[in-house]
Amino acid sequence: MHLVAQILIAIVALLHVYFLVLEMFFWDQPLGRKVFKLTPEFAAQSKALAANQGLYNGFLAAGLIWGLVLGGHEGFHVELFFLACVIVAGIFGAASVNRRIFFFQALPALIALVALHL
Secondary structure (H helix, E strand, O other), rough: HHHHHHHHHHHHHHHHHHHHHHHOOOOHHHHHHHHHHOOOOHHHHHHHHHHHHHHHHHHHHHHHHHHHHHHHHHHHHHHHHHHHHHHHHHHHHHOOOOHHHHHHHHHHHHHHHHHHHH
16 A cells, blocks of 8 residues: 555645646646636736746645655655645635635545555
């Protein structure tokens, strides 16, 4: 089960790298506007905020990758902390922005967290 947990954590980290790229580099481009269902005007006005949000997603990915690389008892605690951060962020995003965020952010991290404890 340890290998499954590590694979799931890596997937969560890759998702957050994807979010970083979308929010920092493609927010006001056709791909970003399509994914987030944005008008060109809103995308242009909110580009700086999205880049900041993308940076935070990058920190979450970096923390998860750090835990994977660290391994062992220390890595477990790092992974636990960053998965919890992802889950809280996903729940907050789902409650405040769009329920879909729960399924794309919080749920994968929750599944990885369960696997990490099995």
